Amino acid sequence: MFICACMLLALQVCTSPGQDFEQGRELDGEDWPQWRGLLSNGVSSETDLPTSWGVDSNIVWKVALAGLGGSSPIVMGDRVFVTSQIGSAAVRGGAHPQLARDDPSLVVQENPMGGRRSEPQADTSNVFLAIEAFNRSNGNKLWEYRVPAAGPFPELHEKHNLATPTPITDGKHLYAWFGNGLIVCLDMKGNLVWSRHIGQEYSPFQIQWGHASSPVLYKDLIILLCDHDQASYLLALDKRTGKEQWKKDRGTGRVSYSTPLVFSGPVSDELIVNSSERIDAYNPVNGELLWHVGSPRQSPIPSPVYHDSVIYMSRGYRNSDFLAIRPGGRGEVTESHILWRTPTGASYVPSILYYDGLLYMSSDVGIVTCADASTGEQVWRQRLRGIFFASPTAADGKVYFVSETGDTFVVRAGREPHILALNSLGERFIASPAISRGHLFLRSDENLFCIGKSTN
Secondary structure, three states: OOOOOOOOOOOOOOOOOOOEHHHOEOOOOOOEOOOOOOOOOOEOOOOOOOOOOEOOEOEEEEEEOOOEOOOOOEEEOOEEEEEEEEOOOOEOOOOOOOOOOOOHHHHOOOOOHHHOOOOOOOOHHHOEEEEEEEEOOOOOEEEEEEEEOOOOOOOEOOOOOOOOOOOEEOOOEEEEEOOOOEEEEEEOOOOEEEEEEHHHHOOOOOOOEOOOOOOEEEOOEEEEEEEOOOOEEEEEEEOOOOOEEEEEEOOOOOOOOOOOEEEEOOOOEEEEEEOOOOEEEEOOOOOOEEEEEOOOOOOOOOOOEEEOOEEEEEOOOOOEEEEEEOOOOOEEOHHHHEEEEEEEEEOOOOOOEEEOOEEEEEOOOOEEEEEEOOOOOEEEEEEOOOOOOOOOEEEOOEEEEEOOOOEEEEEEOOOOOOEEEEEEOOOOOOOOOEEEOOEEEEEOOOEEEEEOOOOO
16 A cells, blocks of 8 residues: 555646746646646656656756655746655554565565654654755755644555645645645745644544645645545635635545546536545535446555546556546446446556557556557556556656656657666655656655756
């Protein structure tokens, strides 16, 4: 049960156009304002992106981060934002399942976050949560916001921490959510606008292995999925003030590490949630349940993607199924709205990628499946040696697969498997890449890399 933070937003419905800093610049295709980019699908329209790099080549800059984290970087204008945990929070005792447990040669390469394991009785009085802003061009730190972490604390898996959810921005404010339930809204200069501690105000964030879902922006709302053992609910806050606008009870015992997806469907706007009970669709305006599909699934982590009036998603856990769903239903739609379903072959943690009519997904140990998006039928399968938490990212006719072991495989997109490059940085990566203005941004446990066609 491993966690990789997820994010979404469809520009046409999610937020009124963001205005950037003093200049009032709106979001554009070169921004990467949330988990998986502008449309929350892991795809960028940019071209002339780097194919090859290494520790001594095509690294524009590299900066050390204030702490550890699994959240992905986001980019807005000339700024890159990253969240981290400083200090050691408690991890759950006993054995921690590993993705590569069936492959002895890979097991030895799978490590706890930071290369060390905290003890369950870690001193949480000295844990801080941090948000950093860097200059996109040169990596200079512009500001840091730091706040003491307040409990109650979940017991975490050794491979992630309280800085797993990815932040999101509308161009005017930055919203960062952490694994204890704290959410803060900052302006672009790092000043606090408002904060809430959902774990204290509503219910403790007690979920096996720790919280991972990231926040979602929709118009003037910020929507939070809290599927936890003691209470499961969706919560919508006014993004300007933090005040509750609606709350939808989802019962007890539901589990989800996934980030919801919001899109403008053929009938109405929809909010899709992948959880242990089933797949649910809500009206993001008021939290009304619209439709549901599927059966229970253990430990859902991947987030959906949406393209051309079809939802594509995998449920998560080992050797997951993946499916295509037609939106716009009402009530139970398992028999009427599933266009196709493939029972095995999808990923445990990484989210599915739709790119130019094909679906790409990687297994725990790097078996990449490419499937036809219209039918779900396999087009090709290729083994990429490694352990994969990060979700694939695509642009410029390339698909980027980032391995925990420090390798990024660059694969040519298309109906034949072709590895263009294998790039090694020698650090641990579970965060997904960001793409902006000709550069890739990769976050390791402790460092942030800007990769481009230049040598530092």
